[in-house]
Amino acid sequence: MAARSRYAELARQLSAIGVVKRGLARTLPADCPGGCAAVLTTLDRYGEMRMSRLAELLAVDMSVTSRHVAHAARRGWLARSPDPADRRSRILRLTPAGHLLLDELTRRTTETFAYALADWTDDDVGRLGALLDRLRESFSPDPPRDSFRPGPPRDSF
Numbered sequence: 001m002a003a004r005s006r007y008a009e010l011a012r013q014l015s016a017i018g019v020v021k022r023g024l025a026r027t028l029p030a031d032c033p034g035g036c037a038a039v040l041t042t043l044d045r046y047g048e049m050r051m052s053r054l055a056e057l058l059a060v061d062m063s064v065t066s067r068h069v070a071h072a073a074r075r076g077w078l079a080r081s082p083d084p085a086d087r088r089s090r091i092l093r094l095t096p097a098g099h100l101l102l103d104e105l106t107r108r109t110t111e112t113f114a115y116a117l118a119d120w121t122d123d124d125v126g127r128l129g130a131l132l133d134r135l136r137e138s139f140s141p142d143p144p145r146d147s148f149r150p151g152p153p154r155d156s157f
Contacts, residue, residue, distance in 0.1 A: 021034070023112065023116070024109060024112060027108040027109060027111075027112050028105065028108070029101075029104070031075060032075075032101065032105070033068075033071070035060075035064065035067075035068040036068045036071050036072050036077075037105055038058055038068070039054065039058070039065070039068045039069060039072055039078070040072060040077055040078065040094065040098055040101065040102055040105075041102065041105075042054060042057050042058060043078060043092060043093065043094050043098070044094060044098075044099075044102055047093075048091050048092060048093035049091065049092060050083060050089050050090065050091060050092070051065055051066065051069060051089075051090060051092060052089075054069070054092060069092060072098070075097075076095055076097045076098075077094070077095060077097055077098035077101055078092055078093065078094055078095060078098050079092070079093050079094075079095050080092055081093070113125075
């Protein structure tokens with residue numbers, strides 16, 4: 001039962017992480033909501049891709065992804081071009097303006113973390129980053145096949 005209570009505490013802590021996300025969202029430019037920033041960040045990390053792949057990586061519905069992509073495209077932060085393999089599909093890629101915006105978002109986020117975590121040691125910040133990376137990888141949409149562990153049945157909650 002001790003392990004179960006540790007996981008319950010972890011779930012509680014992760015639920016409370018919203019305060020961090022809201023703090024970071026306040027640093028975003030008014031015309032770049034969090035979902036749009038996530039689209040740009042994902043394209044920067046993984047490179048050009050179809051919208052269906054972007055929705056999968058963001059773990060959100062296609063309609064939500066489409067809204068954020070349209071917003072970013074209207075502002076010139078990303079380009080949509082025909083997919084050579086399937087002309088009905090579009091390939092999304094960052095534009096130079098999108099890269100400039102990402103540089104600004106990175107600067108703002110870095111300054112926010114530097115201020116909020118000023119009393120943390122470099123080791124603590126590094127340890128948190130490593131653990132968050134490990135947690136994210138455990139939930140990645142592309143886990144190695146030999147590491148797949150099914151979750152609990154949906155009706156168990």
